Amino acid sequence: MKVEYFIGIVPPKGYNERIEQFQRKWISKSGVEPHITLKAQGGLTPDKEWIENVKRICGNVSPFQVFLGKPKYFGDTILYLSVDSDELHILHQKIVKGISPSDELIKRYFELDDFVPHLTLGKEQYGENISTPLSKDVLNEMERTAIEELTPYPAFKVDFIRVYELNTEKRRYEMFLDIPLNG
Template sequence: MRVDYFIGIVPPEEYIDRIERFQRKWISQSGVEPHITLKAQGGLTPDKKWIDKVKKICENVSPFHLSLGKPRYFGDNILYLSVYSIDLHTLHQKIVNVISPSDELIKRYFELDDFIPHLTLGKEQFGGNISTGLSKDGLKEMKCAAGEELTPYPDFKVDYIRVYELNIEKRKYETFLDIPLGG
């Protein structure tokens, strides 16, 4: 059986609700709650031996602030909110280094030098994708509306990270574990 994990950072609950209401205008189900990916699937193995390594890193990282910003695109098919935080980059590097996925996985999941923190709002429709996609015009509409409906973009304190696990039956990522920062 296939088991997928990834690690993310969750915005404040009231902003999650706001993003989900916003997304529902275009997407019936996104497949995962709004989050900022901290560590993608590569190297997060089903044996879960990596969890203790991640917990050890988190014990030694103080809570930090990050800011969400205006919408941008990856290419022309993924719309996201920008994320600003130097501490986020540092934590990402520490986690990737301790998990030590292959160079191929680092490249596939845009990690380390290719890491661009973001909160995905919508994607163009692709076959087999968990999320329900949009047309290019739908993404353009979503970008225009995001600038009005999702502002002001919040600045918030990150004091834990969330490990997500894919629930195959529901075709959705669900919370597996929250790990506090700073012990």
């Protein structure tokens, strides 16, 4: 059985529900709740020894503000809400350095210098969980709808981070552990 983890930041409950309702127009079942990826899978090993490092790092970081912004794309296949927060970049760097994945994993998961904080709305895909195949045209429609339905884009305080674990039976990432920031 494959064990995978990643670390994210969860927007406030009310806004997360808005994003989920928005996504359900195109995606019947998402692989994870809406989140901002803080640390991708690379180096988050099944032995979970990295969790103590992450807790120690978070214990030395004060809560901070994150600002969601207008939709953007990675290439033309992934639509996301932009995220602005210097403190989020700093926390990302501390966690990546504390876990010390290989240079290859850092590159594969677009970390450190390649890190772009984002909240994915949809990506080009086809399959059983997709109500409408997410083609480039559909992503463009999602972008237009997001501008209408998801504004105003909120700012919110981050006072914890969430570790997600892959549930292989459900083919979905689920909450594994919340880690508070110092405060």
